[in-house]
Amino acid sequence: QQQVKQSPQSLIVQKGGISIINCAYENTAFDYFPWYQQFPGKGPALLIAIRPDVSEKKEGRFTISFNKSAKQFSLHIMDSQPGDSATYFCAARTGSGYSTLTFGKGTMLLVSP
C-alpha cells in the first residue's frame, strides 16, 4: 500500500514537444505529492509539488495534474528543451513532523534537439 507506481520508465521527446509522466498511488494517507528532477551525479531537486485538494498546479512550463478519485497524478513539461533531459521522480508524502517520502521508480527523459 506504500507503493507509488511511475510510468514510463524512459521517454524520448522532440524539442518543443510535451513530456508526460504518470504516477499512481494506493495509500490515501498520502497528503503531498512532489516531483523531483535529478541530473546525473547530482542530488534530486524539488521541481513542483501539489496537495490533494488541488486538481492542477502550474509553474512555468511544468504542470501537475491531480486526480484524487483515481489516485493518479502526472507531470506535464510543455515546450520540452534539451536541458530538461534528466531523471524525474514522483513521490508521495506521509508524516506530520518529519516527512516520509515514497518515491516512484523514476523516468529518464531525453529531449532530442
Next chain:
Amino acid sequence: DTEVTQTPKHLVMGMTNKKSLKCEQHMGHRAMYWYKQKAKKPPELMFVYSYEKLSINESVPSRFSPECPNSSLLNLHLHALQPEDSALYLCASSLWGSDTQYFGPGTRLTVL
C-alpha cells in the same frame, strides 16, 4: 537559502577503512535524513533524525552509524563497508511540520 551541503563529493575507501560523510544545513530545519541511491534507482531512506534524535532506522546494517551532533549537522560514519555499499549517499532536510525535503548534492562513495 535552501541549501544542503555535503562533503566530500567523492570518496573511495577500502573495506577496512573508517570514514565519515558530513551534511550541513543552516535553514533551521529540525528534520534531517540520510538516503542511499544506487544507479537508476530512486533514493532509499536510511535514517531520519528529528530534533537531533534518531527517529527512523530503516534496518540499516551497523556498519553505517549516523550521528546528529547539533541542529545543523548530520554525519554518517562508515566502517567495514562492502563493495555493494557503493552508491550516492544523499542528505536531506525539512522544516518541522513541513512537507518539503531539500536534498544535498550527495557523496559518491566507492568501496573497493
